[in-house]
Amino acid sequence: MKLYNKPLTNLCAILLITCASVSAQTPVETLQAQYNGCIKAGRNKTECAKRWYQQTDSLLQLTYQQLWNRCDSAQRSNLEDEREEWMERRNAFFEVTMARFRRSSPDDPAEMFASNIGFINKHIAELQLSEPKHYSPELFQVGINGKYELPDDPGREEDDDYVRRLTVRVEDDGNVFFKLFMRSDYGGGSRAILSDVLPLKGNTGVYNYDAVGGTCSIRFIFKRRGVVVQLNTPEPGVNCVYGSNMPIDGFYRRISAKRPGYSAL
Known part of the structure; x- marks a missing residue:
């Protein structure tokens, strides 16, 4: 500060x-x-x-x-x-x-x-x-529902070829569903979608998935203006890159605070 x-x-x-x-x-x-x-x-x-x-x-x-x-x-x-x-x-x-x-x-x-x-x-x-x-994390209120987008990094030219969007919906029963959409127009083009239930504790969610050589995780830290997404490799030598080598780490700015419909997931 x-x-x-x-x-x-x-x-x-x-x-x-x-x-x-x-x-x-x-x-x-x-x-x-x-x-x-x-x-x-x-x-x-x-x-x-x-x-x-x-x-x-x-x-x-x-x-x-x-x-x-x-x-x-x-x-x-x-x-x-x-x-x-x-x-x-x-x-x-x-x-x-x-x-x-x-x-x-x-x-x-x-x-x-x-x-x-x-x-x-x-x-x-x-x-x-x-x-x-x-x-404190247990009392500080942030919005979870909404649509988020990772802005291009001006320092990385290849970012112009990437689209990375996150959609999150909180059900009335407290379950959280998310969809991480990635598209690359680089090198012929590719896309990837990760959609599942997100275990959430406070304002932080951790999604674990199996990869070659072990288990990887994506951490979602929700804030008032957006969400920080971090791809974590807990074990040495594990290839955790998701979505055709597209980088997903960064601060996804909230572009809508409305609860998305099921069709958006």
Whole structure:
């Protein structure tokens, strides 16, 4: 997790000094009061709003860091997963406020900053109520149903010739079915389909299959934005390559969160 030491240090100093004199105020209220004071002092409204936004963003990072420091390694992985999912939602929200700003008041961005700050403050409040246990594997909730796809790796030209898709359906009784579809247009073309029941424990599923020389496994680690697929070779010398030597390892991004029909499996 990236740290922002200097801004956080400055923010801590600001909040410590201000809150010492106004002990009833929360950090969010303190930053709001500082913005109001900036406006009353006759300073540039946009600059006041921009500084308010920057300090609020630093407060968000500080809140994340405080929670991160209290988590173990598994909890930190889930916290980071949640953070990345929230960042995607934040970026989408900011695009909307930017478009609205350009249409309505291009000479006054302060309203845009205020909308963005409100979105961040809502998440700060959620994080302040969170505990490390909420990110433990047995409690951290992710979606399992859906369709996933492995994006091409720009660093590997042969990836342009591969299509790798994963479909997962959770039945009402808890059974999980999956289909891993692989197609290659490289060297004449080939395709492979692996479809079966996926034993799932928490947010992780492990599928074992027989190969030449032993047993291999594919691990599926479900996250909020997708699923990590890992092909494991437990025994030396076992050929675990699946689907005409097509690489299947990687992060499959979720392209649909709906429970797929039986025809998709």
